[in-house]
Amino acid sequence: MEYRELRPRAPMPEFDIRFRRFTSLNTTIRLREGKLQVRLSDLLETAPENMHHAIAHILIAKLYKKPISRAHNDRYRRYVSSETVSKQSEQIRQQRGRKRLLPPKGHFYDLEEVFDKLNHQFFHGLLGQPVLTWSGHHARRLLGHYDAAHNTIVVSRVFDRVDVPRYAIEYLLYHEMLHLKHPVKVKNGRRCVHPREFQAEERLFPQLAEAKAFLKHL
Ligand SMILES: [Zn+2]
Structure with a gap:
């Protein structure tokens, strides 16, 4: 949907969207072999749907160097700076960064x-x-x-x-x-x-x- 708004005439590319265990609210987008590859922090996995739309808009606009809509941008900034999200990301940063927890995949069991x-x-x-x-x-x-x-x-x-x-x-x-x-x-x-x-x-x-x-x- 966000792709259509920004590129009304271009053919729709395939999307490959994955949530990663990033230690920050890192989000990346890349065009690879005609596919749009999106990597989001798993912190955003539980974000409300309109937030996913805002993120999609920002990423696609950035990729194609189009202006970012103010409304989407404000919505995203407000969300990531909201107390719960910043607390949650701080907590996860602490666990994954400073404490260096062992990864869930062990030698024998995952x-x-x-x-x-x-x-x-x-x-x-x-x-x-x-x-x-x-x-x-x-x-x-x-x-x-x-x-x-x-x-x-x-x-x-x-x-x-x-x-x-x-x-x-x-x-x-x-x-x-x-x-x-x-x-x-x-x-x-x-x-x-x-x-x-x-x-x-x-x-x-x-x-x-x-x-x-x-x-x-x-
Ligand atoms: Zn118990």
Whole structure:
């Protein structure tokens, strides 16, 4: 649509749009072999639709050296400087930049792939992906945890091994994903980390007993 506004007579090129884990709100556009290649920060993936239109307009205008519409430009500036977005990007910069988190793809298991599979199997694909990372050491005491403040799931490296059955890491990640879905409840001044709905959903995991037994002997 934005392409049509700016280049009414040119043939429509093919678009290849991907969200990348940029540490900033970096966005790039390139014309490659007749295809428009767009790379956006995954921070913008959750932006409202009119923001995607504004971004598309700005990128295409830049590429073809056309004037950028004031309305689109203002909308974009307002959005990226809004408090939530700048906080979110600052947080992710901290995690990915300074802390140098380990990438989700381990030696044997890819946390992103396991997350996607579980997201479709149990959450209709609706759970927003948090930052997924392996713990730096082979922790046996803390096998996994969800850090709500940094929207991060950390999985112990002991799971990244060929002798760890798939159901074990799936169960561990599923448990942490349930933490993401069910925030901690405070009842009569007491924190309830695994409320009843949480436990009921956890029982939907098919190999729950085997997984728990495996974790006990890890
Ligand atoms: Zn838990």
